[in-house]
Amino acid sequence: MPRPKSGTALRSRKASGQRVSLKSLAEHLGLSQAAVSLVINRSPGAKSIPLRTQELIRQAARELNYRPNHLARSLRQQRSYTIGVVVPEISEGYAALVMSGIEDHLLQEGYFYFVVSHRHRDELIEEYPLLLQQRAVEGLIAVDTAITGAAQIPLVAVSGHREVPGVTNIVLDHARAATLAMEHLTKLGHRQIAFIKGQEFSSDTAIRWESVRHAAQALGVKINDRQVGQLEGESSSPVLGYQVTKKLIASGEAFTALFAFNDISAIGAIQALREAGRQIPRDVSVVGFDDIQSAAFQNPALTTVRQPLREMGMLAAETLLRRIAAPPEADYPKEIVVQPELICRASTGAAPR
Amino acid sequence: MPRPKSGTALRSRKASGQRVSLKSLAEHLGLSQAAVSLVINRSPGAKSIPLRTQELIRQAARELNYRPNHLARSLRQQRSYTIGVVVPEISEGYAALVMSGIEDHLLQEGYFYFVVSHRHRDELIEEYPLLLQQRAVEGLIAVDTAITGAAQIPLVAVSGHREVPGVTNIVLDHARAATLAMEHLTKLGHRQIAFIKGQEFSSDTAIRWESVRHAAQALGVKINDRQVGQLEGESSSPVLGYQVTKKLIASGEAFTALFAFNDISAIGAIQALREAGRQIPRDVSVVGFDDIQSAAFQNPALTTVRQPLREMGMLAAETLLRRIAAPPEADYPKEIVVQPELICRASTGAAPR
DNA sequence: AAAGCATACTAAACCGATTTATTGGCTGTG
DNA sequence: CACAGCCAATAAATCGGTTTAGTATGCTTT
The missing domain is CATH 3.40.50.2300 (Response regulator)
Structure with missing residues (x-):
C-alpha cells in the first residue's frame, strides 16, 4: 500500500501555477502513471487495485486538483469528443436557434464543438470541413449549407437537400x-x-x-x-x-x-x-x-x-453522436423529416371583397 | 537527393481512407520525419535542406493531401490555437452579435473557438472555464458573465464589471x-x-x-x-x-x-x-x-x-490574442471603453401636452 | 515441492507531431 | 595530412496521457 509523500509537495504544487500532470501525481503518490490512470478512468484494468489504494489515488487527484490534459487523451484514444458546426452566419435567427439546440444535446453528452461561419463564400465552404477534420472533429453538422466533398467522418445536414453518400439530412416536410x-x-x-x-x-x-x-x-x-x-x-x-x-x-x-x-x-x-x-x-x-x-x-x-429549429438542432446532434458511436460500416438514416406547424397570429385575415 | 518510391503507394494511399501521417509521408519520400516537418513548417532549421528536396517534400505533401494532426501539434507545442467563449445563451440578439464579431477576428488569425452557454446556472459558470482549460484553450472570452475564479489564462470580459486580476473588461460608456x-x-x-x-x-x-x-x-x-x-x-x-x-x-x-x-x-x-x-x-x-x-x-x-456589439466582439478577440502573444508577466489593459450611439427612429416623439 | 492462481502493480509502447543534438561525408585550408 | 567548417540530413527526446503485456509476491492446491 503506497503512502503519499509529505504534504509539502502538495501545498507547493497547489500554490505554484504549475498544472498537475499524471506524472507528477503518480510521483507524489509513489505509484506508476499506469496505476493512477487506470483508477482515474475507472478502467476495467483497475479492478485488481485494492479499494484502499483507489481511494488514496482519487483523494490525491482531488486535492492536487488534477485534470487530465484533453489533448493528450484525445491523441492517444483517437477520440476528441469534439464536433464541428458549419453555419452560413451566426448572428441570424435561424442559425442561432439551431445552434442552441445542438449545444443542448452536445454538452450534455460531454462533447464540445467548433463553430465556423462561411458567409456563403465557396472557398470557405470547401476549406472549413477540412480544417475541422484536421482538428480531429469526430463529426460535422452543416446548417443550411451544401457541403460538397464527401466527408470521411459522419455528417448531418440541417436543411441540406442533396443526396450525398455519408450524409444524414434533417429536413422539414x-x-x-x-x-x-x-x-x-x-x-x-x-x-x-x-x-x-x-x-x-x-x-x-x-x-x-x-x-x-x-x-x-x-x-x-x-x-x-x-x-x-x-x-x-x-x-x-x-x-x-x-x-x-x-x-x-x-x-x-x-x-x-x-x-x-x-x-x-x-x-x-x-x-x-x-x-x-x-x-x-x-x-x-x-x-x-x-x-x-x-x-x-x-x-x-x-x-x-x-x-422546429431548436428541435432540429437537437435531433442533428443526437443523430450525429449515434452515428459516431456506431461502427463505420453501419447503416445510417439518409433523411429525417420533421413536421412544420402553422402559427396563426395577426398578420393574416379574410381577403378583402 | 531522395527520390519518391513508386507511384503505387501514392495512389493506394489516396484511394484508401487512411489519413496520411507525417510518418507515412516521410517513408514515402525516403526521408526522416524531422526533415519533412522542418520543411512543411518552414522552420529556420530547414535552411540546410536544398531547395530541390524542399520542393519534392512539398509536392508529395500536396499530392498525398497531407494535413498535420492538430492535436499532436498542439500537444507538442503547448499551443492549441483555440479559445473558449462563455455566453449566457445562444440567442438571436446580444450574444450572437458579439460572437459574430469574435469569430471574424479569430478565424482570420487561425484560431478556433469553443462556445458554451451556461443559462445563468452558477455551477456551469464555475465549471465551464475549468473544462475549457482542460481542453487547453489559450484564453477565454466571457460575454455578459461574471467569471468568479481568477483564471490562469488570459480572460477578456465583454460587459463584465468586476475588477478581477487577470481580466480585461470591455465595457460601454x-x-x-x-x-x-x-x-x-x-x-x-x-x-x-x-x-x-x-x-x-x-x-x-x-x-x-x-x-x-x-x-x-x-x-x-x-x-x-x-x-x-x-x-x-x-x-x-x-x-x-x-x-x-x-x-x-x-x-x-x-x-x-x-x-x-x-x-x-x-x-x-x-x-x-x-x-x-x-x-x-x-x-x-x-x-x-x-x-x-x-x-x-x-x-x-x-x-x-x-x-457596438459586433465591434466589442472583435475588440475582445483582438485584445485576447494580443494578451496571449505577450509574455505572461506583461502588462495588460484592465478596461477598454467603447462608445454608444443614439439611434433615433420612430418610437419616440414629443411629449403629449 | 511444484504448479496454479489471484493480487498489486509496473515497464514500455503508442498516439502524431516538433525540436534539439548529433552524425557522416565532403571540401577547403594551414 | 590533420582539422575545421559546412552540408544534408537523422536519431531521439518530448508533449501527457492510455493501454497492453508482463512481473513479483504470496497463497492455495495437488
Whole structure:
C-alpha cells in the first residue's frame, strides 16, 4: 500500500501555477502513471487495485486538483469528443436557434464543438470541413449549407437537400408546410397570392418553391409569375424582403396575400406594404416562415409556418453522436423529416371583397 | 537527393481512407520525419535542406493531401490555437452579435473557438472555464458573465464589471449612454419617465441603472420609484418586458416615456402599452438599448441606444490574442471603453401636452 | 515441492507531431 | 595530412496521457 509523500509537495504544487500532470501525481503518490490512470478512468484494468489504494489515488487527484490534459487523451484514444458546426452566419435567427439546440444535446453528452461561419463564400465552404477534420472533429453538422466533398467522418445536414453518400439530412416536410400555409390563405378567401422566393444559395429555396407550386395547384390557385419575387443579396436583414416587395408592388399586379420565404423577409415586406398604404391584414395578409423569436412580437404579430429549429438542432446532434458511436460500416438514416406547424397570429385575415 | 518510391503507394494511399501521417509521408519520400516537418513548417532549421528536396517534400505533401494532426501539434507545442467563449445563451440578439464579431477576428488569425452557454446556472459558470482549460484553450472570452475564479489564462470580459486580476473588461460608456437617451427624451419634453431595469444576474444592470440615475439628476428629472420596474426571469423573450410593463401601467402612475433595459424588453413593453390603448409614440415614447437587428424593423421602428456589439466582439478577440502573444508577466489593459450611439427612429416623439 | 492462481502493480509502447543534438561525408585550408 | 567548417540530413527526446503485456509476491492446491 503506497503512502503519499509529505504534504509539502502538495501545498507547493497547489500554490505554484504549475498544472498537475499524471506524472507528477503518480510521483507524489509513489505509484506508476499506469496505476493512477487506470483508477482515474475507472478502467476495467483497475479492478485488481485494492479499494484502499483507489481511494488514496482519487483523494490525491482531488486535492492536487488534477485534470487530465484533453489533448493528450484525445491523441492517444483517437477520440476528441469534439464536433464541428458549419453555419452560413451566426448572428441570424435561424442559425442561432439551431445552434442552441445542438449545444443542448452536445454538452450534455460531454462533447464540445467548433463553430465556423462561411458567409456563403465557396472557398470557405470547401476549406472549413477540412480544417475541422484536421482538428480531429469526430463529426460535422452543416446548417443550411451544401457541403460538397464527401466527408470521411459522419455528417448531418440541417436543411441540406442533396443526396450525398455519408450524409444524414434533417429536413422539414415542405409539402406539408406549403399546404398548411396555402390552405390557411385560401380558406380566408385569398386567390391572388404573391410569393417571395429565397436566394439561390439557400438550400431550402428550390424545394420550398416546388412545394408551394404543388400546393397551389392542388388548391386550384393560379400563380402569376409577375407576383413572384426573389430575395437577392447575402445579408440576412429584412431590407431584402423590403426591396423585393417594393418591386412586386411597383409591378402593379394586385394581390391580397403574400407568402414570404422567411420571417425576416416577411418583416421587410410588411414595412414596404405599409409604406404603400396597405394595411396588414386588412388589405394584404402576410405569412412568414421559420417562426423566429421576434415573429411573435411584430406588430401585427406574424402568422408563420413554424420550423422546429431548436428541435432540429437537437435531433442533428443526437443523430450525429449515434452515428459516431456506431461502427463505420453501419447503416445510417439518409433523411429525417420533421413536421412544420402553422402559427396563426395577426398578420393574416379574410381577403378583402 | 531522395527520390519518391513508386507511384503505387501514392495512389493506394489516396484511394484508401487512411489519413496520411507525417510518418507515412516521410517513408514515402525516403526521408526522416524531422526533415519533412522542418520543411512543411518552414522552420529556420530547414535552411540546410536544398531547395530541390524542399520542393519534392512539398509536392508529395500536396499530392498525398497531407494535413498535420492538430492535436499532436498542439500537444507538442503547448499551443492549441483555440479559445473558449462563455455566453449566457445562444440567442438571436446580444450574444450572437458579439460572437459574430469574435469569430471574424479569430478565424482570420487561425484560431478556433469553443462556445458554451451556461443559462445563468452558477455551477456551469464555475465549471465551464475549468473544462475549457482542460481542453487547453489559450484564453477565454466571457460575454455578459461574471467569471468568479481568477483564471490562469488570459480572460477578456465583454460587459463584465468586476475588477478581477487577470481580466480585461470591455465595457460601454454607460454614463454617456444614459445621457444620450435621457437628453433625447427631455428635449422632447418628457418629464415623467418610466424605467425597466435588467435582471439581477445581468452584469450590466447595476451600472446602467446607476448611470441613468445620474443622468436624470443632472437633467433635473425626478425618478419615481413606482415608475421603475425590473425584468424577472431567465428567458430572453419580450414577454418579460411585456409583464413588467403591464405592472407599471397597473400601478396607475402616469408616464409619457419609457426607457427599457434592452430592445427585447422594449418590444414587449410596446405590446403591453398598445394593449392598454396607448399609441407609440403619440402617448408614450419608448427607448430601447442594444440596437439588435430587429430593432430597426419593429413597428414603429425602435429608437435605441446602440452598443457596438459586433465591434466589442472583435475588440475582445483582438485584445485576447494580443494578451496571449505577450509574455505572461506583461502588462495588460484592465478596461477598454467603447462608445454608444443614439439611434433615433420612430418610437419616440414629443411629449403629449 | 511444484504448479496454479489471484493480487498489486509496473515497464514500455503508442498516439502524431516538433525540436534539439548529433552524425557522416565532403571540401577547403594551414 | 590533420582539422575545421559546412552540408544534408537523422536519431531521439518530448508533449501527457492510455493501454497492453508482463512481473513479483504470496497463497492455495495437488
